[in-house]
Every structure is written in C-alpha cells, then in structure tokens.
Amino acid sequence: MPELPEVETVRRHLACALSGRRLHRVRARRNDLLKGGWHCRALERELTGRTVGEIGRRGKNLIIGLSNGAVLLAHLGMTGRLCVTDAEAPTDQHTHLIADLSDGRRLVFRDPRRFGHLELCADGRPGESETLRNVGLDAMADAFTARRLAEMLAGRTAPVKAALLDQRCVAGIGNIYACEAMFRAGISPQAPCGELSEEQVRRLHRAIRRVLAEAIAAEGTTIADYVTGAGVPGRFGERLRVYGREGERCRRRGCAGVIERIVQSNRSTFYCPACQR
Ligand SMILES: [Zn+2]
Numbered sequence: 001m002p003e004l005p006e007v008e009t010v011r012r013h014l015a016c017a018l019s020g021r022r023l024h025r026v027r028a029r030r031n032d033l034l035k036g037g038w039h040c041r042a043l044e045r046e047l048t049g050r051t052v053g054e055i056g057r058r059g060k061n062l063i064i065g066l067s068n069g070a071v072l073l074a075h076l077g078m079t080g081r082l083c084v085t086d087a088e089a090p091t092d093q094h095t096h097l098i099a100d101l102s103d104g105r106r107l108v109f110r111d112p113r114r115f116g117h118l119e120l121c122a123d124g125r126p127g128e129s130e131t132l133r134n135v136g137l138d139a140m141a142d143a144f145t146a147r148r149l150a151e152m153l154a155g156r157t158a159p160v161k162a163a164l165l166d167q168r169c170v171a172g173i174g175n176i177y178a179c180e181a182m183f184r185a186g187i188s189p190q191a192p193c194g195e196l197s198e199e200q201v202r203r204l205h206r207a208i209r210r211v212l213a214e215a216i217a218a219e220g221t222t223i224a225d226y227v228t229g230a231g232v233p234g235r236f237g238e239r240l241r242v243y244g245r246e247g248e249r250c251r252r253r254g255c256a257g258v259i260e261r262i263v264q265s266n267r268s269t270f271y272c273p274a275c276q277r
Contacts, residue, residue, distance in 0.1 A: 001115075002076045003060060004139055004172030005215035006226050006234060010082060011057045013229020014064070017084035022051045022102035028118075030096045033111070035073075035119035035130045046070065046120055047099065058138050059171025061131055069124035073131040077115025079225045083108060112225075139172040140212055146205035153201060156193035160204070161264055163193045173208065176221055176243045179270045181207040183242045188276045189262070189269045214239070242270040250275060 002010070026047045028040035053065035062082065064072040074082050084105050091098060097109035097118065109118065119131045126132050137144045152169045153160070163169055164178040173181070182189050184207035187200055196204070215221060220234030223244070228234060241251045246261040250272040257274030 001060075001078050001174055002080075002220070002226050003174035003177050004057075004212055005177070005218075005236065006220035007057055007060050007062060007076065007172070008140075008216050009219045009228050009234065010076070011055055011062055013083060014062070015055045017105070017229065018052050018064075018101070018107060019055060020052065021105075021107075022049065023047050023099045023107070024049065024102060025100040027098045028096065030114075033096050033109075033114060033117050035117050036121070038118075038120055043118075043120055046122055047072070058132060059135050059167055060174070061135060061171075063126055063132075071121040071124055071126045073119040073121065073126055073129055074109065075117050075131060077111060077113065077117070079113040080109065080111035080116030081225070081227070083229060083231075134168050135171045136167060136169050137171060139170050139208055140216075144170060144205075146202045149205045149208075150198065150201045153193035153196060158193055159190050159264060160187060160193050160196065161189040161269055164208075165265075165267070170208075172212070175267050175269075176223070176240070177208070177211055177215065179243045180211045180241060183207075183271060183276060184211060186275055186277075189264065189271050242272060245270060 026044045028043045031039050034043060050066040050068065050070060053067065056063040060075060062074040066072060076082065085108050087104055087106050094112040095108055095110045099107040101107060119129050121129050153163055156163060161178050161182060164173045181204065185204040187204055215236040218234060218236035219228045220226060221236040222233035226234065242259050245259040248259050250257040250259060252275055255272065255274050257272040259270055259272055262269050
C-alpha cells in the first residue's frame, strides 16, 4: 500500500502536471469508489469546469483544491494510481475516473483492487469529510514533535508498532516505514507504547522523520504496483534495512543478527532481534 513517501511523490507529480489546469470533461464510472454519498453523475457535474489549485496531503490522503472552494480527496488504497497522462494513453475496466484537462492531457484514476476512493467536499471543509475526519496529524507536519508522539503513546498497552499504524494518531506511516523506523530507533516492535523511555520516544521520532524524508527523496518504495509520476519504480526499496529481509543478515555494522518476521495484527513485522530489544 502506498504510504506517506509514495503519496507525497504522487502529490509532487500532480502539483506540476495538474495544478492550474481546468477539468472540462469528466467521466466517473463507479459509485462504490465515491465516499460522502456521491454518485458518478453528480460528481461529474460538480467537477466539470473547475480549475485545479493547490494540492496538499494529510497522511496517505491527497487533498486537491478546486476553484470555488471545493476540494477533491483521493485515497490510493492498495493499488490506486492517480496521474496525468496523454489523451491517447489506453484506459481499461480498472480506470474509474477520467477528466480531460485544458492542456489536452488527462487526469486518470485507476485502481484494480478498488481499496482506494474519491470524495468531493463541495463545501470546502475537508476536515469533516468521511475521508479525513478520523485522520490524525501528518507524520511530516511541524506539529508532529517528539512531545506529541510521547503524548500519543503515554499509558497505552498496545505494541508500539500498532500505534504507529493507527492513522488516527499519526498519519502516513504504514507497515514498511513502521518496521524501518523501529529498527533505526532500536526499539522492539512488541514493546508496549507506555513503557518507552523519554529517550526512546525521542529516538523513535527522529527515526520516523529520517526514514520518511529519505524515502521521499528516493520517490518511495515499490513493493508491487506503485510507480512514481514518471511511471518508474521508487528507489527506496534497495535501502530497506529490515522490511522484506527475513532470514538475511542485519545491515548494522558489527551486528551478527538475522532479520526475523513475526505477525502482529495480521501484518508482517520484520526486525533484528539483536538490535531491537
Ligand atoms: Zn542487528
């Protein structure tokens, strides 16, 4: 599933290719991919003629500003892709929204597994939308400080990893970057949140910010479907230290540990038992 660095890469692509363009013919094909009670025909009517403004992001959600104050929200789910293509680029049964743009190109939303969705906030109040109302602070936001992280973890008995994946606390971290951040911070994925010391919370916060920043710079990690705006895989995959490396040697210099995989809340967790106690 695309996490914060992958969605940020998509945001940057759209900021170049979509901002300032007018949507002039819009075709939406599936009501079940629209949240907030929208139907395709109403969405097409509302979007047609609007000009795209600034494009933001909170966690794994794209926030696309439109003229007259409306906002289009997009979540890419597992396999969703939102990009600007040439008008001649082929579409198929997995292409759920096509909008012709004023520059002759097209905005396309394609999602084979259909865990993604779109939601229009015609009133311009995305914070109250179905998509965002339970989404917490973005993991790269200035307001997400070590102190805020400490407040989020305090008193909780759940494992740290579960808290990092909970989008209501801090938004944008998924399975890959939760594993990588805990490895860099030297924290066991099974440690209960409330038992981390102040110093461990500071290390975890620093590790989260660093791994996300490095992954953004590398345009994300491609495990399965995700590609950058240029249609190529992200380059962070080769820099993963634990994720997907079960049975391989730990990459920390001087460590003789072997990466293990355990299952936590139905998700694989990769970690080094020697570095993360
Ligand atoms: Zn190790």
